[in-house]
Amino acid sequence: MLKDVSFGQYYPVSSFVHRLDPRFKIVFLIAFIVAIFLAKEFLALGIAAALLLLAILFARIPAGKVLRSVRGVLFLVLFTAAINIFFHGGETVYWSYGILQVTKEGILFSAFLVIRLFLLVVCSSLLTYTTTPVSLTDGIESLLTPLKWVHFPVHELALIMSIALRFIPILMDETDRIIGAQKARGANLDSGSPAKRIRAIVPVLIPLLLSAFRRADELGDAMDARCYSGGKKRTKYKKLRFTWRDLIAFLLIAGLVAGIVVLRYFPVFPV
Amino acid sequence: MKAIEFRDVTFSYGEGAPAVNHLNFSAEEGEFVAVLGHNGSGKSTLARLADGLLTADGGEIRVFGNPVSEKTLSDIRKDVGIVFQNPDSQAVASLVEDDVAFGAENIGLPREEIGRRIGFALRAVGMEPYRTATISRLSGGQKQRVAIAGVLALKPRIMILDESTSMLDPRGRREIAEVVKRLHREEKITVLFITHFMEEALLADRAVVMNRGEIVMEGAPAEIFGRHEELLTYNLALPRIGVICKRLREGGIAAADTLGIEELAKEIAECVS
Structure with a gap:
């Protein structure tokens, strides 16, 4: 059941998107998110969605994988949508009961919100599908390098992130195993009142934490044994380089942001 | 020359009996x-202790003649590589080549050299086709081979395998044994193979048995396996081949404690014919 959370899972194929410079992919993601939050109408979101779809096609990520990333936040998105449908208010009222009101504006607004959230999630997971955690943190490290100037521990932070990402699948497997073990001993994790279920998590959480600490210890030893001594004197095997691919992606994203900004001030179909 | 030397070394974890007691x-x-x-x-x-991950309470440890201390630690760790027990908690990176690169990056090698060393290390453990694979998708034996490669990238002269096979299935154990044997033969690496699988001691030139922080038996593996009763007092069971030899002797066939299955087969064949 936990295997469904595909966040932080690299999908290893070679593609145009995979080979983009991670630094720019991060910048592109931020630009994309800003763009979809600047968007005021469906047309703008449509353009963003089209670009994202293009990116997914070029990244050679199977549709199933993409949909799976959405499934994790489905509940959150539907919940947000429901609240907005009932509480948004508006002119054209279809149905009302007390303070609850379903309006045309509410439905449109909810739909807008849902699309926006989905684009956000898909775009973020596209980044993690196409970028290895290591190059992702390389990218972040490189982007944060100016902060070294004020003695911010950039390398350490990047390493912490990459290790955290690497241990996600391991800890997931472990959680599955512990849940299985506790169920085998008669633990009831899937039913009962919410309070009961939360209490039932404790016997899963404690072994998980213990094993995580033990692993951290072992990893620390393994890193020490391989001569790790912080970021000083360290070299990097993988160098980041700006290529023609990055240029194309940059032009597309810049075009998208520009288009959406223009649409914001000169709307074609205002919502 | 002595690769590793422990002279009267004592170490204990906090209070209680020492984990290593006046060890030579x-x-x-x-x-x-x-x-x-x-x-x-x-x-x-x-x-x-040999890698300086722990500091001895007393005595002296030397690696190629240099005493292990705070000052020499970084050089010692280049010479001594350790492969640990758990295949899942040694890799820092998610991809094979990134993880193998980790140690080489730490000692500040230039990029081209790191690339060469990754190639060398992965070839040595037979994992070259997996250079860009995701570590979490590999089998236990493959993960440990990557861990060995990560250590090899530092070009150590001594390799310590600290129960590196204990969490593997028989196939994984065989893979590791073969790789280590080859490294010892072809790269002339000094190997310290720590294990509780008695069969694996047959790979070695010499075996030592530890009990309560002391070395209690020492000698050629075959010789040690000959001392069954003594082994049992240290909670060590004979490897299966040793048991077979013992039974054969009890049954009146003069099988010596041999090293390999082939040798034993030859002896049995001679006895039968």
């Missing part, structure tokens, strides 16, 4: 030594 031990350069012992015998502590 050495391994010659190019030697393959198996360190046997049940849980808590101090064999892993030995590995950690």
Whole structure:
């Protein structure tokens, strides 16, 4: 059941998107998110969605994988949508009961919100599908390098992130195993009142934490044994380089942001 | 020359009985030594002391003649590589080549050299086709081979395998044994193979048995296996081949404690014909 959370899972194929410079992919993601939050109408979101779809096609990520990333936040998105449908208010009222009101504006607004959230999630997971955690943190490290100037521990932070990402699948497997073990001993994790279920998590959480600490210890030893001594004197095997691919992606994203900004001030179909 | 030398070394974790007790031990350069012992015998502590992950309470440890101390630590760790027990908690990176690069990056090698070393290390453990694979999708044996490659990228002269096979299935164990044997033969690496699988001691030139922080038996693996009763007192069971030899002798066939299955088969064949 936990295997469904595909966040932080690299999908290893070679593609145009995979080979983009991670630094720019991060910048592109931020630009994309800003763009979809600047968007005021469906047309703008449509353009963003089209670009994202293009990116997914070029990244050679199977549709199933993409949909799976959405499934994790489905509940959150539907919940947000429901609240907005009932509480948004508006002119054209279809149905009302007390303070609850379903309006045309509410439905449109909810739909807008849902699309926006989905684009956000898909775009973020596209980044993690196409970028290895290591190059992702390389990218972040490189982007944060100016902060070294004020003695911010950039390398350490990047390493912490990459290790955290690497241990996600391991800890997931472990959680599955512990849940299985506790169920085998008669633990009831899937039913009962919410309070009961939360209490039932404790016997899963404690072994998980213990094993995580033990692993951290072992990893620390393994890193020490391989001569790790912080970021000083360290070299990097993988160098980041700006290529023609990055240029194309940059032009597309810049075009998208520009288009959406223009649409914001000169709307074609205002919502 | 002595690759590793322990002189009267003592170490204890906090209060209680010392994990390593006035230990004297050495391994010659190019030697393959198996360190046997049940849980808590101090064999892993030995590995950690040799690499400076633990600091001895008393005595002296030398690696190629240099005493292990705070000052020499970074050089010692280039010479001594350790492969640990758990295949899932040694890799820093998610991809094979990134993880193998980690150690080489740490000592500040230029990029081209790191690339060469990744190639060398992965070839040496037979994992070259997996250079860009995701580590979490590999089998246990493959993960440990990547861990060995990560250590090899530092070009160590001594390799310590600290129960590196204990979490693997028989196939994974065989893979590791083959790789280590080849590294010892072709790269002339001094090997300290710490294990509680008695069969694996047969790979070594010499075996030592540890109990309560002390070395209690020492000699050629075949010779050690000949001392069954003594082994049992240290909670170590005979490897299956040793049991077979013993039974054959009890049954009146003069089988010596041999090293390999082939040799045993030859002896039985001779007896029968």
